[in-house]
Amino acid sequence: MKGYIKTINGPVVIGRGMSQFKLREMVVVGTKKLIGEVISIDGDLGTIQVYEETEGLKRDEEITPTGSPLSVKLGPGMISNMFDGIQRPLDKIRADHGNFMPEGIGLLSLDEEKLWKVSLNVKTGDKVKEGQIFGTVPETEIIEHRLLIPIGVNGTVIKAVENGNYNIEENLIEVKDKDGKIHRVKMYQNWPVRISRPVKERKTIDKLLVTGQRVFDVFFPLAKGGTTAIPGGFGTGKTMTQHQIAKYCDADIIVYIGCGERGNEMTDVLEEFPKLIDPNTGKSLMARTILIANTSNMPVAAREASIYTGVTMAEYFRDQGYHVALMADSTSRWAEALREISGRLEEMPAEEGYPAYLPSRIAQFYERAGYVSTFSGKDGSVTLIGAVSPAGGDFSEPVTENTKRFVNVFLALDKELAYSRHYPAINWNNSYSGYTSRLEDYYDMRLDGDLMGLRSKFLDLLHQETKLNEIVMLVGEDVLPDDQRLVLEICRVLKVGFLQQNAFNKIDTFVPLEKQYEMLNTIDILYESGKSAIAKSIPISKVRDSSIYGEVINMKYDIENDQLQKFVTLNNKIRDFYSNLEVKYGG
Incomplete structure (x- = not known):
């Protein structure tokens, strides 16, 4: 049973004599033996999506079925390895064929x-x-x-x-x-990439994915088994943010998909990850990482497959009882691959040329996340974290809008924050997490204090600051009453001392949750002490003491992650300063 090439349109090949082929079946195309997938059958004609360059293919060359859908081989040898979008090992191909991947090398995967x-x-x-x-x-x-x-x-x-x-x-x-x-x-076992692996039971998502990044763990928490989108324009730090989460989150295994991003970004991952020491294990980060490098100059159809390949690998390790975090950088490139193939198939386009089924494809991807009880008797999870690259940072474009419908955490990156060197450049007014209420019990068990109460208080202050800044831009800060000027000052401390985090500082790059709480509590003591002083008519110029404020901002560098007792000294110093100030002014 063979078909024959009728027309060739980039990665889309139409064959005749294919009435006996199956939908989603993997096929071998032409004398070069290119890997493809049947995506539609209409009578005698079949449409094939080819995962390699089709240059040099001719009419009437044979199309041979394989009898199985596009699948990945799941077994030992995946971790610490680097694959392309259809699970071909790039290191082995380079060793055998040099720096350029030849056509028709077949569906290599794990070392046999x-x-x-x-x-x-x-x-x-x-x-x-x-x-x-x-x-x-x-x-x-x-x-x-x-x-x-x-x-x-x-x-x-x-x-x-x-x-x-x-x-x-x-x-x-x-x-x-x-x-x-x-x-x-x-x-090993083979598994079709477009079919999610079954589970025994889906469980409630109520455990924090600890990242060591303060803006995430406190203000916009990610949950194990949850879904997260990180949209942002060029240069706002999507890749850097995903790198930080991949390096330091407490997932057991990381699957990092470079889906259509530039080759130098994946090179950066390759050079950086092996040198990094995982703070959770003390070993190399690559010892728990799978890389899928499907860069922008690789075939567009394989870019579309890379998302499914990565999430199938993640589900396999989840079924073993591991907690897996998958980084997709970026889902916009995947959507662009869908758009290009849809265009070549002459399908009716929807908004901005994307196919009408874009929302359902995005939903199918994100619904494969979850915290589950597996058939192995263990609990496991897949956490999906997808970067989105809207052109010009326009969040109203279709990929961002549809992603927002299906994720529970939305981390909006801000161009102005990024250009002012505030990283992570998460805009606190446009971002949200749908997991905060579910994680309250987790925070209560992990910490002594009321972290969620402090979070709500400071988010409210940040929203107040946004409104006050509009007044300041019109008439200046001096016209504001002292209590409102104090809000502006405390928000500056919060933004520089807490929300801004230095990935290149060995103390600040990863911060445990206990220290995050102590830092926020110290800023709260500074705010409440200053508010009390202003209520007793002490001028803001005295309340805003540069040395005290400087110490609070620098506590993220000055206090080691395992020296939390120093916060007691700093808190007492703040209280003593304002007590003396009140005495001095007759309080």
Whole structure:
């Protein structure tokens, strides 16, 4: 059963004689054996999306079916590796073929010759169920790869190998089901990328994804198993923000997708990540990271597949009982790939040329996040964090608008903050998190004080400051009463001393939640002490003491993350200063 090329339009190939092919089936196109996927069938004609450059293809060349959908091979060897959008290992291709990827190299994926140390925890005669962990492999020094019984396989183990070193193609166990069919289980399993992996139960999302970034952990918290969008124009720090989250969040595994971004950004990831020490484990960050580099000069169709490849890998590790954070940089490039292919298919365009099914595709991606109970008996999660690149920073364009409909955390990056070197450049007026109410119990258990109460108080002050600044721009600050001028001063301290964070300072780059609370509490003591002094008619010029304010701003550098007792000294110093001030002015 073969088809033949009829027309070629960039990555879209139309073939004839394809009535027996299946929708979403993976095919091999032409004498170059290019990888493609059937995306529509109309009678005898089939439309194929090709994941490699189609230059040099000719009419009437053969199209051969593979009998399976576009799938990824899930097994040991994924972590610390770098793949393209359809899971071809870039390091191996470079070693075999040089710096430029040749066409028609086939669907390479995991190393089939490397030996892995396998320890089985089942034996002959044991009953096994789908999703059960039947063995382990030490994949990296910090990640234990848990081997899973494939979905749909239930029965009795009739054969099991001895513990030892094996490659991924060897049969480790044989399972006989109730119908007498024998399933040979290997170290890996194939899974179609467009179908989400099943779970036993979806659970309530109520645990904080700790990032060590104050503006996230306190003001706009991310949750394990949640969805987050980071929209922003060029130069506002989307990639840098995702790098910081990837480096320091307390997820077990990071999947980083460079979806259509420039090659030098992925080069930066490649050069930087291996040098970084993970604060959670003390080991190299790459020991828990999978990179998918599908840069802007790679075929546009593979860019569309890279999102699905990455989220399928994330779901696989979730099923092993790990908490996975996936960074997609950026979903706008993925949407542009959809737009280009839709245009070549001559589909009716919707707003700004994007296909009418753009919202449903975005929804299908983000709904694969979640905190779940898995068939392995463990809890796991997939947290999706997608950057969005609206042209000119216009948040009203279709990708940003539709993403906003389906995510619970919206971290709006601001051009003015970025250009004034305020990083992370999160605009506190346009951003929000839908998880704050669900995380209140988490904060109460983790901290002694009322962090959520302080958060609400300071967000209110920041909104007040925005209104006051409009008055100041018209008539100047001097006309404001002292209590309102104090709000402006405290908000400056909050923005510089708390919301602004230095990624290049070894103390400030990652801040534990306990220190974040102490910092916010100190700013609150400064505010309440100043407010009390102003209520007793002490002039703002005396209340706004530069040395005290300077100490509060610099506490993020001066107080080490493990020296929280120093906050007691600083807080007492603030109280003593204002007590003496009130005595001096007859209070």
